[in-house]
Amino acid sequence: MASTILKSFSTTAQRNVGSQLSSAMRSFATIHVEHGRGVWKTYGDVTNYTPGKFQIKTFNKISPIGLARLSEDRYDIRTEEQDAHNAHAILLRSHKLKEEEVAHTVRAIARCGAGTNNIPVARMTELGIPVFNTPGANANAVKELVICGLFLGSRKVIDGINHMKSLGEQGLARERVEKDKAMFGGREVNGKTLAVIGLGNIGAATAHDAAQLGMKVKGYDPGLSVTAALKLPSSVQLSDSITSAVADADYISINIPYIKGANGTHRIINDEIIKHFKQGAVLLNFARGELVDSDALKKHLDTKDGRYISDFPDDVIWNHENAVILPHLGASTEEAEDAAASMAADTIKMFLEEGSIRHSVNFPTTSLPERPKGTVRFTVVNKNVPGCLAMITESFANAGMNIVQQINQSRGDIAYNMLDIDVSSNGDVHSFKDVQEQITQIDHVLSTRILFGTPGQGYAKKIDGEYFV
Numbered sequence: 001m002a003s004t005i006l007k008s009f010s011t012t013a014q015r016n017v018g019s020q021l022s023s024a025m026r027s028f029a030t031i032h033v034e035h036g037r038g039v040w041k042t043y044g045d046v047t048n049y050t051p052g053k054f055q056i057k058t059f060n061k062i063s064p065i066g067l068a069r070l071s072e073d074r075y076d077i078r079t080e081e082q083d084a085h086n087a088h089a090i091l092l093r094s095h096k097l098k099e100e101e102v103a104h105t106v107r108a109i110a111r112c113g114a115g116t117n118n119i120p121v122a123r124m125t126e127l128g129i130p131v132f133n134t135p136g137a138n139a140n141a142v143k144e145l146v147i148c149g150l151f152l153g154s155r156k157v158i159d160g161i162n163h164m165k166s167l168g169e170q171g172l173a174r175e176r177v178e179k180d181k182a183m184f185g186g187r188e189v190n191g192k193t194l195a196v197i198g199l200g201n202i203g204a205a206t207a208h209d210a211a212q213l214g215m216k217v218k219g220y221d222p223g224l225s226v227t228a229a230l231k232l233p234s235s236v237q238l239s240d241s242i243t244s245a246v247a248d249a250d251y252i253s254i255n256i257p258y259i260k261g262a263n264g265t266h267r268i269i270n271d272e273i274i275k276h277f278k279q280g281a282v283l284l285n286f287a288r289g290e291l292v293d294s295d296a297l298k299k300h301l302d303t304k305d306g307r308y309i310s311d312f313p314d315d316v317i318w319n320h321e322n323a324v325i326l327p328h329l330g331a332s333t334e335e336a337e338d339a340a341a342s343m344a345a346d347t348i349k350m351f352l353e354e355g356s357i358r359h360s361v362n363f364p365t366t367s368l369p370e371r372p373k374g375t376v377r378f379t380v381v382n383k384n385v386p387g388c389l390a391m392i393t394e395s396f397a398n399a400g401m402n403i404v405q406q407i408n409q410s411r412g413d414i415a416y417n418m419l420d421i422d423v424s425s426n427g428d429v430h431s432f433k434d435v436q437e438q439i440t441q442i443d444h445v446l447s448t449r450i451l452f453g454t455p456g457q458g459y460a461k462k463i464d465g466e467y468f469v
Contacts, residue, residue, distance in 0.1 A: 052455060065342060104461070113138060114257075136201040140205065150189055194250070243273060249278060253284040267293040375423060377452065379416070380419070380439060405419075406418060
């Protein structure tokens with residue numbers, strides 16, 4: 001069925017797209033955008049679809065403060081327990097997403113957090129679906145736990161607490177409290193050296209606060225940009241390898257992503273690195289458990305040399321006397337959950353409404369200036385192969401449509417295009433039906449969208465070679 005914008009646009013639908021869009025649309029000729037041709041079975045239950053709204057499927061409990069960024073007049077939020085066969089986007093936290101949970105209608109997925117190991121990113125890229133994360137949203141929460149880890153590694157606080165509980169059970173707490181304190185002696189962090197491995201949002205924040213505590217800070221990050229380096233305290237000494245960073249450090253904080261495969265970071269803290277640890281060094285791991293070779297670390301800790309503080313489970317050293325293993329608490333604060341959900345919601349909203357991409361782990365960062373008056377925005381996802389862009393622009397030329405502004409960006413095997421098409425001339429009626437189908441059917445094109453009119457409409461893709469719109 002074709003949706004004729006303006007002449008058949010109801011008063012209710014106009015309210016749904018907002019007064020600003022409605023005002024802009026009054027200057028247009030009639031625009032035809034096709035939607036729902038013959039393949040409604042791919043939507044699941046059509047009665048479950050709310051026309052005129054973007055449907056968002058959520059997994060896990062998403063912060064209400066974040067969800068409030070998606071206005072009720074334009075967004076239909078569905079929880080994990082509710083049917084969402086027609087979802088246009090997915091929001092999740094730790095849920096391990098399966099491909100079968102991603103409806104054909106899904107245009108984007110956003111995780112409220114930095115890591116995306118629970119999302120099949122490679123497969124989503126093949127399907128032309130951008131995956132977003134929220135870098136930096138939980139940085140302060142994790143940084144504070146790293147600082148807490150510094151103190152847990154310096155002073156035997158937990159050992160002391162457990163000892164006092166034992167004495168209390170025996171009725172000896174008051175008698176022994178002063179006598180036994182020598183059993184739990186420690187050291188101060190002031191004047192000690194901290195090596196920060198990875199100087200992203202969390203690492204940089206850790207380096208900054210450690211310097212404020214009077215610590216000497218060394219850092220290592222092979223991907224450190226000039227901009228990021230300028231944000232570090234001037235006292236931070238940059239090292240050229242992990243080995244040189246840890247060599248004389250009293251404390252070592254790992255703040256790097258976990259990357260599988262060749263040249264990845266799996267067990268990057270191994271025998272070769274650990275043997276360079278200073279005597280008594282404390283290893284802090286609030287990044288990922290798989291970054292550390294547990295067997296090699298256990299061998300080191302068995303010599304009663306140093307300590308390990310982490311919030312990731314470890315089957316090898318979970319009960320080691322020189323290890324403190326916490327629940328995964330890094331981002332478990334109300335503030336971090338609110339910030340991550342808000343960033344994820346804003347990113348999804350920007351993509352669905354404007355076509356812009358930021359904070360994606362598999363698509364290129366892409367944006368255009370505000371859409372000029374008298375234009376319709378068109379986006380194309382395609383495989384990054386030669387000649388594809390030329391065929392896309394040629395299709396508009398053959399349809400007599402002028403491209404006012406455009407941008408083409410690529411990342412690995414994927415390319416993303418944003419084009420604003422002039423509809424202010426050449427008659428009173430403009431149909432995107434044929435040109436959208438023609439472009440979508442081009443080899444290597446994965447999906448197309450027309451960002452105009454009723455929310456949720458204007459999306460087309462190929463499913464098993466069959467055109468779906």
